[in-house]
Amino acid sequence: MTNPVIVWLRRDLRLADQAAFHAAAQSGAPVIPVYVLDDEAPRHHRMGGASRWWLHHSLSRLDADLRAIGSRLVLRRGKAHEELAAIRREVGARTVHCLAHYEPWWRNAERAVAKHFQLVRHDGNYLAPPGTILSGAGTPYRIYTPFWRALSERLPPPLPVAAPAHLPAPANWPASDALEDWGLLPRAPDWAGGLRAMWSPGEGGARERLADFAEAAAVYEQRRNLPAQEGTSLLSPHLHFGEISPAAVWHAVAGAGGSVGTFLGELGWRDYAQNVILQFPDYATRSAKAEFDHMPWRTGPEAEADLAAWQQGRTGYPIVDAGMRQLWRTGWMHNRVRMLAASFLIKHLMIDWREGERWFWDTLVDADHGQNAVNWQWSAGSGVDANIFSRIMAPLSQSVKFDAAGYIRQWVPELAGLADGEIHDPVVRPRGYPRPIVDHGAGRARALAAMVQAKGEAASGGG
Numbered sequence: 001m002t003n004p005v006i007v008w009l010r011r012d013l014r015l016a017d018q019a020a021f022h023a024a025a026q027s028g029a030p031v032i033p034v035y036v037l038d039d040e041a042p043r044h045h046r047m048g049g050a051s052r053w054w055l056h057h058s059l060s061r062l063d064a065d066l067r068a069i070g071s072r073l074v075l076r077r078g079k080a081h082e083e084l085a086a087i088r089r090e091v092g093a094r095t096v097h098c099l100a101h102y103e104p105w106w107r108n109a110e111r112a113v114a115k116h117f118q119l120v121r122h123d124g125n126y127l128a129p130p131g132t133i134l135s136g137a138g139t140p141y142r143i144y145t146p147f148w149r150a151l152s153e154r155l156p157p158p159l160p161v162a163a164p165a166h167l168p169a170p171a172n173w174p175a176s177d178a179l180e181d182w183g184l185l186p187r188a189p190d191w192a193g194g195l196r197a198m199w200s201p202g203e204g205g206a207r208e209r210l211a212d213f214a215e216a217a218a219v220y221e222q223r224r225n226l227p228a229q230e231g232t233s234l235l236s237p238h239l240h241f242g243e244i245s246p247a248a249v250w251h252a253v254a255g256a257g258g259s260v261g262t263f264l265g266e267l268g269w270r271d272y273a274q275n276v277i278l279q280f281p282d283y284a285t286r287s288a289k290a291e292f293d294h295m296p297w298r299t300g301p302e303a304e305a306d307l308a309a310w311q312q313g314r315t316g317y318p319i320v321d322a323g324m325r326q327l328w329r330t331g332w333m334h335n336r337v338r339m340l341a342a343s344f345l346i347k348h349l350m351i352d353w354r355e356g357e358r359w360f361w362d363t364l365v366d367a368d369h370g371q372n373a374v375n376w377q378w379s380a381g382s383g384v385d386a387n388i389f390s391r392i393m394a395p396l397s398q399s400v401k402f403d404a405a406g407y408i409r410q411w412v413p414e415l416a417g418l419a420d421g422e423i424h425d426p427v428v429r430p431r432g433y434p435r436p437i438v439d440h441g442a443g444r445a446r447a448l449a450a451m452v453q454a455k456g457e458a459a460s461g462g463g
């Protein structure tokens with residue numbers, strides 16, 4: 001009988017437009033879909049709590065979808081190459097199909113798997129394969145705008161390929177862990193109620209989100225900065241876990257007209273982020289601009305208390321607190337508010353951007369190595385393409401400008417009784433709601449002085 005082939009799954013948990021499944025099905029061989037949970041390889045980027053919650057449900061959905069076409073999902077825990085090699089010994093598979101991934105730990109894992117198997121890497125998690133969008137001089141781009149211009153010339157992406165109607169099963173299935181035994185869901189306490197209320201992980205949930213968004217894609221530009229409205233696609237965790245392909249998203253909305261181009265440009269930022277981590281694998285832990293190594297970030301008990309206030313949504317800045325509480329409850333935060341919350345932590349509180357990156361990594365359902373690092377370094381001003389550090393966002397005026405009153409009411413119930421004119425910066429604080437932990441003007445002045453100091457030290461070569 002023909003040797004079975006393995007489909008090695010990671011952040012590509014779908015059947016439609018999934019080139020690894022497509023190729024495996026086309027081969028005519030029995031197909032063994034495998035997911036290996038490896039908590040060691042990513043080291044400090046081991047999946048956070050919100051991602052683990054998502055992963056549990058996404059794997060469960062995928063297994064159900066596979067069973068509907070005659071297959072099932074094999075779950076193993078450990079190093080990917082060791083687990084796949086063990087499966088090879090159990091059932092004699094020699095070929096592994098996978099989608100390519102660009103996190104440094106996945107690239108290492110791919111190299112290790114390739115020593116044991118014929119590894120066939122397929123594209124399909126990005127609009128164009130990362131590393132292939134190059135300047136005229138043949139070098140990768142560091143800045144988004146020229147990257148996007150060059151990527152646009154390669155678009156549209158190929159049309160999505162349908163899910164296989166049937167996957168031939170092997171004569172013997174290799175052993176599989178039970179998903180429940182992995183303990184991915186929070187138990188004591190179960191903090192996932194807000195996540196359950198908002199999300200439907202899995203390919204079906206992704207398709208529904210896309211269908212909802214496609215109807216409003218033409219007015220994306222008008223609504224995307226207003227946190228009180230559902231003006232964005234909410235596709236980020238589905239895209240991160242690969243439950244829908246960017247090509248499928250593209251083809252569903254590109255013809256919508258209106259301002260859909262702005263939305264497509266955001267998909268471009270997603271590709272750009274991978275392009276950056278491919279060039280700078282330690283981007284999540286190392287500032288791209290050297291002067292940031294001299295930044296006098298605050299540390300010690302007072303800074304720790306401020307960090308905790310930020311994490312808990314108790315800074316006394318209503319829009320920042322609303323965002324941080326939305327994140328804690330739902331695993332997601334509106335992009336405009338992510339920018340504000342990040343700027344506030346880094347600049348008003350002078351706390352190292354890596355602390356924020358770590359918190360988001362643990363709490364976001366869409367936590368993504370490339371997108372998180374690129375956006376934190378953009379917010380800090382430390383990145384290869386970044387906002388200037390001295391451009392300090394004013395949370396109070398941004399809150400008014402982007403009409404966040406309804407958003408604050410939703411997430412900060414202590415303020416729910418206040419009128420629109422008062423809620424952004426209440427003069428009298430309702431009981432239980434803190435005063436600002438830092439004055440806007442004083443925080444701004446401290447940040448600007450710190451930057452001058454860091455630049456001076458960097459220029460003089462000081463440590």
Ligand SMILES: Cc1cc2nc3c(=O)[nH]c(=O)nc-3n(C[C@H](O)[C@H](O)[C@H](O)COP(=O)(O)OP(=O)(O)OC[C@H]3O[C@@H](n4cnc5c(N)ncnc54)[C@H](O)[C@@H]3O)c2cc1C
Nearest residue numbers: 232233234235236266269270335338366367368371372375
């Ligand atoms: C400090 C900070 C950290 C962030 N961390 C992450 C992260 O870990 N994972 C993540 O997916 N996004 C991250 N973002 C980007 C952005 O906030 C989210 O992608 C967006 O809010 C997701 O909501 P949506 O799907 O409704 O987005 P939409 O506005 O509908 O955009 C469509 C898709 O484009 C991509 N996208 C949108 N904005 C960006 C962006 N600025 N950079 C890169 N890709 C983008 C996402 O995949 C998103 O799903 C971060 C932003 C900031 C400021």
